[in-house]
Amino acid sequence: xxTPRRSRLVAAACLAAAAALAAGCAKEEGTGTASSDTGxxxxxxxxxxxxxxxxxxxxxxxxxxxxxxxxxVVGFSQSEKEANPFRIAETRSIKDxxxxxxxxxxxxTNAQSQLxxxxxxxKDMLAQGAQLLIVAPLNSDGLEPALQAAAAEHVPVxxxxxxxxxxACKDYVAFLGSxxxxxxxxxxxxxxxxTGGKGKVAIxxxxxxxxxxxxxxxxxxxxxxxxxxxLEIVAQxxxxxxxxKGQQVMEQxxxxxxxxxxxxAENDEMGLGAVTALRGAGKKPGxxxxxxxxxxxxxxxxxxxxxxxxxxxxxxxxxxxxxxATAQKFFAGEAIPENVIISDRAYDASNAKDSLSGAx
Numbered sequence: 193x194x195t196p197r198r199s200r201l202v203a204a205a206c207l208a209a210a211a212a213l214a215a216g217c218a219k220e221e222g223t224g225t226a227s228s229d230t231g232x233x234x235x236x237x238x239x240x241x242x243x244x245x246x247x248x249x250x251x252x253x254x255x256x257x258x259x260x261x262x263x264x265v266v267g268f269s270q271s272e273k274e275a276n277p278f279r280i281a282e283t284r285s286i287k288d289x290x291x292x293x294x295x296x297x298x299x300x301t302n303a304q305s306q307l308x309x310x311x312x313x314x315k316d317m318l319a320q321g322a323q324l325l326i327v328a329p330l331n332s333d334g335l336e337p338a339l340q341a342a343a344a345e346h347v348p349v350x351x352x353x354x355x356x357x358x359x360a361c362k363d364y365v366a367f368l369g370s371x372x373x374x375x376x377x378x379x380x381x382x383x384x385x386x387t388g389g390k391g392k393v394a395i396x397x398x399x400x401x402x403x404x405x406x407x408x409x410x411x412x413x414x415x416x417x418x419x420x421x422x423l424e425i426v427a428q429x430x431x432x433x434x435x436x437k438g439q440q441v442m443e444q445x446x447x448x449x450x451x452x453x454x455x456x457a458e459n460d461e462m463g464l465g466a467v468t469a470l471r472g473a474g475k476k477p478g479x480x481x482x483x484x485x486x487x488x489x490x491x492x493x494x495x496x497x498x499x500x501x502x503x504x505x506x507x508x509x510x511x512x513x514x515x516x517a518t519a520q521k522f523f524a525g526e527a528i529p530e531n532v533i534i535s536d537r538a539y540d541a542s543n544a545k546d547s548l549s550g551a552x
Contacts, residue, residue: 233550235508235534248527249361256348258523259323261516266290267299267317269310271330271354274302276435276461277489281552282353282509286326289512307334314338318345326515327364329354331401339363350518352511355403360530365522368514368532372404375486375505376411378538379456380419382503383412383484389420391453391482394445396431396438396466398458405430408458408486426452431462438462442469457485460492460504467500478502488539493551497544504544506536509552 251258268287274280283300290298299317303310310330317325318341325342329335329351339358342349349364356364383393395412398405409428416423426449431438438457442465445452457463463485470477477483478500485492488506495501514532522528539547 264323265297265321266324267322269327270302271328278509285510285512311338325349332357372407373411376408377415380412380415384420386502390422392426393454394427396457396462398433435461435465438465439469442466454482460487460489490551504539
């Protein structure tokens with residue numbers, strides 16, 4: 193997934209974000225209760241070799257106006273209802289960092305998993321005078337009307353956690369987030385380790401229409417085929433990134449494919465739903481059926497510590513410090529990379545208990 197250009201561009205953001213990253217931000221537990229960040233959960237930007245080309249998006253090339261964030265109106269568009277820990281932690285991180293920086297006004301909206309609502313939310317924030325937009329896109333496609341409205345007002349757009357199929361430094365400034373293909377590969381490596389490279393695997397796919405699902409699937413499937421031909425992928429079915437849907441799909445798979453020995457869930461919520469389904473069927477999750485998922489929520493890491501899970505690859509949602517640090521550098525005239533890629537940790541049986549404080 194990582195291209196040479198991407199590697200060069202990512203490096204330029206490292207120094208831009210370093211100071212703000214050190215400040216940290218709040219994290220959330222699975223219950224939605226806020227707790228102060230110990231520093232273990234702060235995002236860290238990857239650090240490839242230095243980029244001397246100076247390439248990236250600047251205020252001038254984007255056509256935006258220099259502003260002071262402390263006197264600005266900033267809009268944050270959340271894509272999904274805050275019913276899972278990732279979205280709770282992400283929104284709280286944006287709010288906390290805006291408050292820490294003394295941003296004049298922060299507008300927040302939630303699209304409730306409706307693309308049409310996210311478009312209208314963004315347009316409404318523009319109508320309220322938003323001078324910077326931080327957007328967690330619901331889908332990789334379909335936000336063109338909102339992006340066009342922002343461009344007409346010369347308002348910069350920074351996207352977080354999901355990529356847009358759009359043109360950087362024209363439709364948006366930059367994408368901040370994880371390398372999702374790499375996450376899938378790491379999940380596959382963890383699966384190979386806990387299964388010995390043999391068994392029958394079911395994949396609980398995320399929601400369709402975004403690059404997270406596509407990339408996490410590709411990374412996992414390609415790695416399994418290359419490194420563990422003894423692991424047979426026997427089912428791929430969407431759980432829509434939701435715990436109840438993941439449970440429902442797993443219940444169906446237990447009936448239709450009772451010989452499944454492993455589950456790869458493309459987020460923790462679906463993985464935890466699978467745990468419930470397996471227990472309801474009299475099976476021992478983590479033992480009879482191995483489970484690997486992606487996110488790093490407190491509940492999943494606790495399940496791992498309790499032996500009901502086998503591995504978790506983190507996808508860090510605490511974008512507040514990085515998003516605002518990136519915006520500050522952009523408005524100061526510095527070039528911003530097209531892709532600012534963060535590092536993600538991995539949890540396994542050896543570190544789960546001691547790493548709970550870094551989960552969200």
